[in-house]
Amino acid sequence: MTTPTLRPGGRSARVQESIHSAVRELLEEQDRASVTVPLIAARAGVTPSTIYRRWGDLSALLADVALARMQPDNEPINTGSLRGDITTWAEQYLDEMTSEPGRCMLRDVQAALKPSYCATIIGSQLQTILDRYPDEPKPDVYHLTNLIAAPTVFRILFSEAPLEIEELHRLVEIALSQ
Template structure:
């Protein structure tokens, strides 16, 4: 993928990327994902299709890039005053966001991404922020939290007829907190 984590293009490049990302988001709100095309995106963004192909290679990579950008959190996880409360608030929000139609589509697009580990890095950073609030407590590892909270959530969203139930999410958080 042409855009890399941590790199923030400036000037014209940033404006072009934002214009293209905005065009993709708008088109995805207006029509089915399967009907969105590079020429439509280019026309909406005011660029040529070759600009998109040069930067992203193909539509699936562009959709993955837009999905990855949307998955970056806007703020720190909620601080409820307790590790259990913070994990519950984070887990419930994550479950709610990922089980929405938009969340499912984002997860599917990210599967096409050529940046393996990106989602784990985003989720891991959020969970580490929570853990860092409680330095005087015995803490599970970030990997344990990902394996017991995020992984079952994503699996159920992508491969089950129904998302994980909130009560089951709470049980998994309890398991994650036992040492």
């Protein structure tokens, strides 16, 4: 007898999408502090125990929704040059993450102790860019992450003001000049 496996797109995926949709809708409609597991469950048409069984608590669910939203829809923009691609990616990342929804996503992921997932998403985006230019000398993903993404996220989460665009451009120059 074989153990049944979860079917991609099956009932489990539909339940997850229903819960994720409920979270997104509720966060758009009301203050974050008033969103609760029972409220989400009622909106999604499931019992609270379904949410607790799958995610454990509200912060883990919020982080999961945030991580799903952070997953890029498209590959990074191809400008035709490594410098252009990295600069465009960095500007877009700064813009998205300094928005209120972006800040909330970063905080949710941080609260659920899932920052490695963010690093994986960022690393994948940067590797896609680097792979476009196989014949150019270039830094590795780790270097770009440390010199561009890390200061950007730090300033968004822990500073009174995010990076200014000029500061971001300087970081890109530094990262590409080494």
